[in-house]
Amino acid sequence: MKHRPIGIGIQGLADALQMMKISFEDPRAIVFNDLVFETIYHASMETSMEIAKEDGPYESFKGSPLSQGKFQFDLWDVKPTSGRYDWEKLRQDVIKHGARNSLLLAPMPTASTSQILGNNESFEPYTSNVYTRRVLAGEFVCMNPHLVNDLIELGLWTSDVKNALLALNGSVQQIKAIPHHIKELYKTVWEIPQKCLVNLAVARGPYICQSQSLNIYMPDANFAKMTSMHFHGWKKGLKTGQYYLRTRPSRDAIKFTVNIEQLLSATDAGNNEEIIKCLTLNSNNMKSIGAGAPSTDKEGERRESRIISTSSVPDDDHGSGFHKPTSIPIPEV
Secondary structure: OOOOOOOEOOOOHHHHHHHOOOOOOOHHHHHHHHHHHHHHHHHHHHHHHHHHHHHOOOOOOOOOOHHHOOOHHHHOOOOOOOOOOOHHHHHHHHHHHOOOOOOOEOOOOOHHHHHHHOOOOOOOOOOOOEEEEEEOOEEEEEEOHHHHHHHHHOOOOOHHHHHHHHHOOOOOOOOOOOOHHHHHHOOOHHHOOHHHHHHHHHHHHHHOOOOOOOOEEOOOOOHHHHHHHHHHHHHOOOOOOOOOEEOOOOEEEEEEEEEHHHHHHHHHHOOHHHHHHHHOOEHHHHOOOOOOOOOOOOOOOOOEEEEEEEEEEEOOOOOOOOOOOOOEEEEOO
């Protein structure tokens, strides 16, 4: 307890950006990211100082950079530009009263708590717009709620689009019915340049007095790409250039969806052509799906689609990095 360090992190940065309709590649994302961490750092430092008024500073405070009024961004030779907070007043208060904690921020992985609270992990983009969750009751397929809400508002949330999303591993980039601005907003982490994520890490770095768990996602990582990424982070002053390196398997299962109601109707009508079409609706022709007509099911009727995995072949679509379900019922929306 000599130094009394604590680690404050965040979760749901991707959710906040998507709710504000800001993509990770948008310059406004860096500004927002900067403001969030400046706010957290100021609030935590101010609170630590207030506690030190009552209980005294941490044992090794004397002689530390903080005792000299040097905040983390001072050590980065960076000055906050938002103008939101009176840093000079806080500086004098810390010099006078000290701080209860030597270290404050350490954005960490938040896998378990994010699931409990319904947010995306940490400060990372969505790994996929479709993912599975395992709980005691079983395994359930979930979809990015922000994407679903936006598609509903645009009148594009149809059975065909949903099936295409499943067949394409949760990527919207190859579904023609979805407009460009939605595709930009809902890029998965595999579809965002990793330099963009490193630059976001650099932007929040001056307010992080410990370090951050920055994961790098490279579908086809190699020595040249890794070297370039590490040197870029090092030159920008990152303390941790990489926590985990996430890659994708070179081979993946072919997936195709089956609309059970449509298949049964075609079977009852003896329409062999429609039956074959239902059974061969795979990821290759999902890419060209249009918006289609909204579901006209009668109230109370339930329709299902199933995602089915077959033999393993080279995957040429954008991946998701999530567990891929086999024969899991998907309730029709």
